[in-house]
Amino acid sequence: MAAKNIMIVGVGGQGTLLTSRILGGLTIAGGYDVKLSEVHGMAQRGGSVVTFVRYGEKVAEPIVEEGQADVIIAFERLEALRYAHFLKKDGVLIINDWRIDPMPVVIGVAEYPQGIIEKLEKEHKVYKVNATEESKKLGNPKVFNLIVLGVAAQHMDFTKEQWYDVIEKTVPPKTIEINKKAFDVGYHL
Amino acid sequence: MAEKVIMLGNEAIARGAYEAGVKVSSAYPGTPSTEISEYLVQYKEDVYEEWAPNEKVAAEVAVGASISGVRAMACMKHVGLNVAADPLYSVSYMGVNGGLVLVVADDPGLYSSQNEQDTRMVARAAQIPVIEPSDSAEAKDFFKTAFELSEKYDRPFIFRTTTRLAHSQGLVELKEREEVEDKPYKKQIQKNVMMPGNAKLRHIEIEKRNLELAEAANTLSINKVEMNDTKIGVITSGIPYQYVKEALPQASVLKLGMVNPLPRKLIEEFAAKVETLYIVEELDPVIEEQVKAWGIQAIGKEIFTVQGEYSANMLRKGILKEELVLEQPAAAPGRPPILCPGCPHRSAFYVLKKLNMHAAGDIGCYTLGAVPPLGVIDTTMCMGSSISTLHGMEKAKGKEYIKNWVAVIGDSTFLHTGINSLMNMVYNKATGTVMILDNSTTGMTGHQDHAATGKTLQGDITYAIDIAGLCRAMGIKNVVEVNVFDLTLLEKTIKEEVAKDEVSVIITKSPCVLLDKSKKPLYVAHEEKCKKCGMCMKPGCPAMTKNADGTIHIDDTMCTGCGLCESLCKFGAIELVKAGE
Secondary structure: OOOEEEEEEEEOOOOHHHHHHHHHHHHHHOOOEEEEEOOOHHHHOOOEEEEEEEEEOOOOOOOOOOOOEEEEEEOOHHHHHHHHHHEEEEEEEEEEOOOOOOHHHHOOOOOOOOOHHHHHHHHOEEEEEOHHHHHHHOOOHHHHHHHHHHHHHOOOOOOHHHHHHHHHHHOOHHHHHHHHHHHHHHHOO | OOOEEEEEHHHHHHHHHHHOOOOEEEEOOOOOOHHHHHHHHHHOOOOEEEEOOOHHHHHHHHHHHHHHOOOEEEEEEHHHHHHOHHHHHHHHHHOOOOOEEEEEEEOOOOOOOOOOOOHHHHHHHHOOOEEOOOOHHHHHHHHHHHHHHHHHHOOOEEEEEEHHHHOEEEEEEOOOOOOOOOOOOOOOHHHHOOOHHHHHHHHHHHHHHHHHHHHHOOOOOOOEEEOOEEEEEEEEOOOHHHHHHHHOOOEEEEEOOEEEOOOHHHHHHHHHHOOEEEEEOOOOOHHHHHHHHOOOOOEOOOOOOOOOOOOHHHHHHHOOOOOOOOOOOOOOOOOOOOOOOOOHHHHHHHHHHHOOOEEEOOOOHHHHHHOOOOOOEEEOOOOOHHHHHHHHHHHHHOHHHHOOEEEEEEHHHHHHHHHHHHHHHHHOOOOOEEEEEEOOOEOOOOOEOOOOOOEOOOOOEOOOOOHHHHHHHOOOOEEEEEOOOOHHHHHHHHHHHHHOOOOEEEEEEOOOOOOOOOOOOEEEEOOOOOOOOOHHHOOOOOOEEEOOOOOEEEOOOOOOOOOHHHHHOOOOOEEEEEOOO
């Protein structure tokens, strides 16, 4: 099979690393060759971050290039907009319907674009979820990324048990239950 | 079959070090090299690893270990190698006893660096052989090769990575640790004491060794020819090899695992077999210039850039002349990195901004004090430079000129090289004020311990150097420690210290907000009390946004309860609603 290309985009500090590692673990369990590419360092301080996950029989480059993403998981609306052009024509965009103002917006030198999701829905297959609000209901806003992953899982070819298994192996032991619960919320939305 | 696991490039290097029988590793954190040392800790039963105060020290520790007869390594980022340049150029003459490898991580694309220098250039200047892997599996396996070659040819090696290699994950096959017997120590002053008479002879010797190594490079298994269609031939190495495989699966490829010295015969033979030869290397034309100097026709930087990272699409356009129809990116406001919500640096910069101060800055998270809305930092160059830059200004323009200036430096950076500059200020009768923003960690690189945190890389409790005491011991009378969130006191202190005609050090002590894993307090903004004055927005906290009517909203998922906004609100509109735990 041709390599599958997944991107996770968000704001530094939102947990894109953990999410990409869960996806990485999942694809290995599926018996694929896999490469992941992450962002560390300065951009992790509230900057725009993107991580790539590629899996298939044999994967060469560790990055996903423009026009080649099968799935983009966006943890924030503006970041979904920023990277949407990486999607393939029939690619799927999963968006956490949440807004984090970048500093140029906070200090009033730029405007946060209006109607992002409506615009993206016209051009791409979009699934949105307000995972941040949903995660607050679970009592821990940090696990929103597992809710988003739960939604993404509906559009990927892995069983729920495979997801559970890799979540258990990847997240800190104390947080396994809450993360699985969060995944369930997204999986059944 | 051996176990296959997924590993970050840096993790694979750590594993390679373990399997290669390395016994000592010293490093200073620097993106993208940091995680090598952190992953090495899991092997601490077999490998000693430490954080050194800077890369020069780290390299020298590794040299010492090598002289004593064990396999040793040091890790650093590209600019760290500049700090270690002094030992680098001379250990090149000395050679090794136990194998010696410096891991140096370049940053094409400047993800987290102040320049985009190419370590291969430095290595050529210092006549140090360089090995470069192209994925995690090679990162582990080639690392072992580096030690074997280091010992065989009596050369220290550089193991060069780039951000994309260091921070990508791929599958790696685990092997057992190879127990390498220590080399016996022999006193050899001609080899290990670099005074002129000895160094002259060693220079002749290493020229000879490098020629031998260059000859051997023609048959090294890590330099690999993949013959395919001969229309297009590509010489490449490292991560760009993956882009070549992705974009040009039909092309013939000479993949270099050792990029210095180059295998001339192998390159000439390969070049003769292909119709058009391309050289695909990120950053400087290091391979290209040598190949062309041998009279071989090749295409390289005529069509490729010396800046940033490459990609398969770039090769499709450049080599295959494909017209790629790509969707244009949407117009979206940028999202530059910022200080985290609750970051103690924000408070320090807010006060400096209020006082209309300029700051000579340094390398760390606090470099972000240069951007709006804080905009306090005027200069940032390299580790430790804030203090010496300020000193230079004073000596050029006089002490009155710097009354509205301070130097701003973090605790880890101060211990790295700032301390030398401070010594210079004391010695040469400066009057400037240095602010050490002490957040008890090496922040930007992801929270590493240092000589003043009281903990070693291996997790042992150790003596914590007292930064204030260290400054006093240098003869500085004005050493003041202030709580960075006490805005009134901080303002008063800065005014007083800057006014003095002596060196002052202000240490603002507050741990990095990301270090504290306890449940944080939470503040809310009351819209009915808010007068829309905008005071609380001045420090530029990312947790705070304006509602449509101009009142303030605090994002409860981001607020860490530092209280800076509350202390700026004169109308009681911001209130603590949940205490920390």
